[in-house]
Amino acid sequence: MDDYGTKNGNIPLIRLENIGMIYKIGDISYEVLKGINMTIEKGEFVSIMGASGSGKSTLMNILGCLDKPTSGSYFLEGRDVSGLTSDELAEIRNKKIGFVFQGFNLIQRLSILENVMLPLYYAGLHSKDSEKMALSSLKLVDLYDKGNKFPNQISGGEQQRVAIARAIVNDAPIIMADEPTGNLDSVRGADVMKFFKKINEEKGATIILVSHDKNVANYGRRLITVKDGIIISSDTIDAGV
Amino acid sequence: MKQNQVKFAFFLDLQSAYKTLLRNKIRSFLTILGIIIGVGSVIATISIGQGASKAIQNSINSLGSNMLIVLPGSSSLGGIKTGFGVLPTLTLNDTYAIRKLPAVKTDSGNLGMNQQVIWRGNNWSTFVVGANSTFTEIRDWPVAKGTFFTHQQVVSAANVAVIGNTAATELFGLINPIGHIVIIHNVPFTIIGLLSVKGFNAFGQDQDDTVVIPITTMLEKIAGTTWVHAIAVSAKTSKDTSLAQSEITALLRQRHHIPLHKPDDFFVRNLTELAATANSSANTFTILLASIAAVSLLVGGIGIMNIMLVSVTERTKEIGIRMAIGAKKSDILKQFLIESSVLSLFGGMLGIGLGFGISSAISAFSPLKTIVTTEPIIISLVFSLCVGIFFGFYPAFKASRMNPVEALRYE
Numbered sequence: 001m002d003d004y005g006t007k008n009g010n011i012p013l014i015r016l017e018n019i020g021m022i023y024k025i026g027d028i029s030y031e032v033l034k035g036i037n038m039t040i041e042k043g044e045f046v047s048i049m050g051a052s053g054s055g056k057s058t059l060m061n062i063l064g065c066l067d068k069p070t071s072g073s074y075f076l077e078g079r080d081v082s083g084l085t086s087d088e089l090a091e092i093r094n095k096k097i098g099f100v101f102q103g104f105n106l107i108q109r110l111s112i113l114e115n116v117m118l119p120l121y122y123a124g125l126h127s128k129d130s131e132k133m134a135l136s137s138l139k140l141v142d143l144y145d146k147g148n149k150f151p152n153q154i155s156g157g158e159q160q161r162v163a164i165a166r167a168i169v170n171d172a173p174i175i176m177a178d179e180p181t182g183n184l185d186s187v188r189g190a191d192v193m194k195f196f197k198k199i200n201e202e203k204g205a206t207i208i209l210v211s212h213d214k215n216v217a218n219y220g221r222r223l224i225t226v227k228d229g230i231i232i233s234s235d236t237i238d239a240g241v
Numbered sequence: 242m243k244q245n246q247v248k249f250a251f252f253l254d255l256q257s258a259y260k261t262l263l264r265n266k267i268r269s270f271l272t273i274l275g276i277i278i279g280v281g282s283v284i285a286t287i288s289i290g291q292g293a294s295k296a297i298q299n300s301i302n303s304l305g306s307n308m309l310i311v312l313p314g315s316s317s318l319g320g321i322k323t324g325f326g327v328l329p330t331l332t333l334n335d336t337y338a339i340r341k342l343p344a345v346k347t348d349s350g351n352l353g354m355n356q357q358v359i360w361r362g363n364n365w366s367t368f369v370v371g372a373n374s375t376f377t378e379i380r381d382w383p384v385a386k387g388t389f390f391t392h393q394q395v396v397s398a399a400n401v402a403v404i405g406n407t408a409a410t411e412l413f414g415l416i417n418p419i420g421h422i423v424i425i426h427n428v429p430f431t432i433i434g435l436l437s438v439k440g441f442n443a444f445g446q447d448q449d450d451t452v453v454i455p456i457t458t459m460l461e462k463i464a465g466t467t468w469v470h471a472i473a474v475s476a477k478t479s480k481d482t483s484l485a486q487s488e489i490t491a492l493l494r495q496r497h498h499i500p501l502h503k504p505d506d507f508f509v510r511n512l513t514e515l516a517a518t519a520n521s522s523a524n525t526f527t528i529l530l531a532s533i534a535a536v537s538l539l540v541g542g543i544g545i546m547n548i549m550l551v552s553v554t555e556r557t558k559e560i561g562i563r564m565a566i567g568a569k570k571s572d573i574l575k576q577f578l579i580e581s582s583v584l585s586l587f588g589g590m591l592g593i594g595l596g597f598g599i600s601s602a603i604s605a606f607s608p609l610k611t612i613v614t615t616e617p618i619i620i621s622l623v624f625s626l627c628v629g630i631f632f633g634f635y636p637a638f639k640a641s642r643m644n645p646v647e648a649l650r651y652e
Contacts, residue, residue, distance in 0.1 A: 066565060066645045087569045094567020105562045105649070109264060110257075122567040126253060166566065 011078040013173065013206055014040040014063065019072035019082075021058050021229075032058045033069070034229040042173065045200045045207045047220030047237075052212065055229040057178070060210045064097055064176045065089045077173075094122050098167025098205075102179035104159040106151040112138070112162050113147035119170045137165040140202075141195050157188030164195050168205065175199065177209045181216050193219045258580040262587075269584060272548040275541025276588030276628065277595055280621040282534035284596025288611040289603060290527025294520055295612055300442055301516040305380040307346075307479045308513075309486055311339070311472040311493070314506040329468035330497060330506045333456060336373065336472050338492060344485035346477045349373035350456050350469035358412060358452055359424040365411040368451045369425055371459020371469075379475040380439075387419040387434035390455050398457035402430040405451040406438045423452075426463045430454060482513045531617075535624075541588065542628035549581050549636035560640050561648025573641040581633025582626055589625030593618055 021033035032055045040046055050056035061067040062074060065081060068089075074082040081092060098119070099105075106115045116137055120130040138144050141161035143154075151159055160180060167175050177196060181189030197219060200207045211217045218237055225233045262269045313330045336350035353370040370376075374392040377383055390401045402423065409418045418432045430452075439448040460466055476485040486509045493507050553560070560573055568576075600611040 061646050064565075066649070087571075090564060090567055090569045093565060099565050101565075101649070105558070105565070107559055107562060109261060118563070119566045121253065122563070122569070122572055170567075 012039045012075075013042040013044075013077060014038075015075040016063075017073040017075070019059075019062060019069045019074060021055070021062065021067075022070045032229055033062075035072070036226075036229075036231060038224065038231060038234070040206060040208065042206055043200070043204050044222060045197070045209070045220045046222045046224060047209045047211060047217035048224045048226060049211060049214070049217045050226035054226045056210050056212075056226045059226060060176060060178055060208070063174075063208060064099060065092045090122075094119055095170060096172055096174055098170065098172040098175045100160065100163045100167050100175065100177040100180045102182040104151070104156070104163050104183070106159055106162055106166075108151050110150075111147065112143065112149050112151065112154070115151070115162060116147075116166045116169050119166060123170060134165070134169055137169040138162070140168065140199065141165045155188070156184050157191055160184065160188075160192045161195060164192070164199070168199055168203065171203075172205070174206045174208065177207065179211055179213075180209070181211070181213070186215075189216065254575065254579050255583065258576070258583045261580060262584060268548065272544055273541070273584055273588030273591065275537060275544040276585050276625050277541075277592040279534060279536075279538030279541045280589050280592025280625055281595030281599060282537060283531050283621050284593055284613065284617050285599035285603070285611075286530040286534050287527060287617040288596070288600035288613045289609065290523060290530065291614060292604075292609050292611040294523040294527070296609065297519045297523055298516060300440075301512060301519065303381070303439055303448070304442060304512055305382075305473065305475060307476040307482055308379065309474040309476060309482060309489070310510045310512065311335075311474060311489060312508045312510065313468070313470070314504070314508055329466070331469050331472055332467060333460070333469060335493060335496060336456075336469065338496060339472060339474060339489055340375075342485065342488045342492060344476055344481040344488050346475045347375040347378055348472055348474040349375045349379050351471045351473055352456060352459050352464055352466075352469045354464065356425050356452075356463065358408065360412045360418075360421060363412050365408060367405075367408045367411075369459070369463070370451055370453045371456035371464070372453050372473075373456055375475075376453060376473075379473050382439055383437050384434040385437040386417070387432075389434050389453075395455040395457050398461050399455060400428060400430050400458060400462075401433045401455065403434040403436055403453045404432050405436045405449040405453075407447050407449040408452055409435055411450075425452065425454070428458075428462050479513060482511050486511050538621075538624060538628060541625075542585070542632040545581055545585055545629060546632035546636060549577060549633050550639070552580075553577065553636045553640040556640075557643065557648050557651040560643050561645050561651065564643070564645035565649060570641040573643075574637045577637030577640050578630060578633050581637070582629040585625045585629025585633075586622065589622045592621065592625070596621075 016036050016038045019033055019036040020031070023030045023032055036059060048056050048059065058067070062069050069082055072082065073080050076092065076096065081089065084092070110118070113131070113134055116134040117130050120133060135144060135147060138147055141164050143158060143161055143165065146154060146158065151162070175196070181192055184192060193216060196207050196209065199205050207220070209217065209220055217223055221237055223235050223237050224231055311331060331350070333350050336348055339345055339348045349372045351370060351372050353368055355366055356369040357364050357366050358369070374390055374395050377389050384403060389403055390399065394401055404418050412418070412423065413421070418435060421432050422429050423432060436449070436453070442448050456469065474485060474489065476482045489509050490505065494505060497506055499506060563573060597613060600613055603609060604611045
């Protein structure tokens with residue numbers, strides 16, 4: 001295990017303590033998050049729901065180590081990451097977190113395979129092994145034979161599956177999905193969700209899904225509802241939905 | 242293994258930069274146009290400068306190797322100063338004394354004047370030079386046909402002459418001049434040799450338009466004097482020219498009985514120094530031109546900065562994606578620096594091609610033979626790379642400081 005890892009089962013994967021976030025635009029301050037407390041255990045599939053403006057995107061950015069909270073502490077695998085530098089956060093994002101965004105966010109100029117290899121590149125892996133790892137990731141999302149294509153040559157659903165492959169290529173313990181089906185029709189959306197379920201069940205990755213769509217959120221096993229910057233409910237979702 | 246990975250990574254970076262730039266071929270080309278023109282003109286001007294410098298050196302060398310010229314001094318009688326060469330102070334005996342100096346290889350007393358040379362119905366006004374038998378050695382100027390006159394012929398003041406190529410053509414046309422008799426100043430001379438072609442000297446004179454006769458014959462039968470216009474001296478090596486100069490000065494002061502407080506009544510001119518001066522002025526000119534050309538390199542660099550800033554803004558989203566999946570500040574910085582470096586280096590290479598083209602065009606269509614050496618090529622490649630890094634740094638820095646959340650939100 002690396003510097004940040006621990007195998008101690010008693011420590012939760014993610015623990016937020018009284019996280020607050022205040023944005024200042026000019027003289028006006030907006031308190032977007034008002035003391036968030038939550039714990040996510042390894043292997044969970046958590047859906048975060050909330051209307052736009054509820055603070056769920058900000059919460060997602062903090063969970064994904066893209067942004068730092070104004071107050072409170074964020075423990076990732078027991079380590080307080082709320083005060084880290086941007087380069088240290090970049091390393092955590094690289095090793096611990098995989099992102100899947102609403103807009104797919106693939107780099108158009110790079111081939112599918114190169115897109116999937118990119119996190120490995122930033123992890124300092126440039127050997128032939130990284131190509132193998134990328135291919136096995138693509139295999140997991142049933143796109144093994146599309147590696148040489150470019151993002152604009154495949155469908156939106158396929159692009160999102162490429163994004164999933166990119167998110168899991170580093171064996172990151174956490175996959176953050178921000179409205180992953182927002183740009184897809186319901187059939188393709190369901191297809192993509194199937195893969196999240198698959199990597200959660202087969203690879204044991206922790207999935208944190210942000211959505212405002214109840215149907216999508218129901219793929220998770222726990223539903224956290226955010227409203228006006230606070231968590232208003234956290235319920236287990238009945239299996240079989 | 243680790244080193245292999247580093248190499249591979251660098252190759253990937255280069256490849257990725259290359260691909261990015263190829264996606265915008267016209268824009269990339271316009272961006273590097275400034276660098277192309279800058280490097281091209283630097284290479285071209287330096288090749289012109291080096292060609293000119295070489296031409297100057299050649300023409301000075303054509304005067305003779307390691308050469309010094311001793312001229313009679315100026316007079317300052319009654320407060321009126323005359324130029325060099327008016328005092329009858331140098332004699333043939335000075336010549337023979339100089340020849341014995343340690344740093345001197347050989348020398349030749351010279352007395353030249355324009356004379357009408359007549360052969361049958363033809364006549365031609367040419368520069369008739371009286372010289373010693375050492376003339377060919379000092380001037381590095383062998384005969385093409387026949388022989389040069391010997392020391393014996395100098396001592397006996399023989400009526401023999403060696404003719405330069407231009408004078409020979411004017412008088413004899415296609416006829417072989419050797420063995421024919423020409424009349425100079427009412428004295429008949431037998432042509433015994435034809436000098437090889439020497440060409441023009443640094444002052445634009447046709448050196449081949451000449452007739453060379455023994456100095457004794459010149460003094461006794463044509464000029465009617467006992468003093469020479471000049472003594473051409475050849476030092477043993479090029480390093481000996483300064484030593485020879487001081488030896489000659491000491492010797493002539495002694496021979497001419499000049500007291501310590503009096504100035505020399507002669508003047509020693511070191512042609513090697515003359516060559517150095519001419520060279521340095523050619524170099525100054527080259528540096529001046531190249532600096533002007535280098536300004537366009539600078540302007541080219543600003544063009545690169547401009548386009549890189551646009552490119553960074555355009556690719557804000559991409560920067561956000563890269564940061565989200567783990568790119569550090571240094572990774573982003575590196576990516577854009579490599580891109581601007583590849584741009585400018587590529588511009589530098591095309592510029593070298595352009596410079597070569599201009600310089601060979603000048604060689605082909607003008608009398609100047611330009612010379613392209615490796616130094617300006619290497620210097621301009623390194624310089625264009627530096628331009629790329631320097632002007633690429635600010636845009637790359639700006640990219641690396643982006644906030645990932647905001648960058649991802651950019652559409």
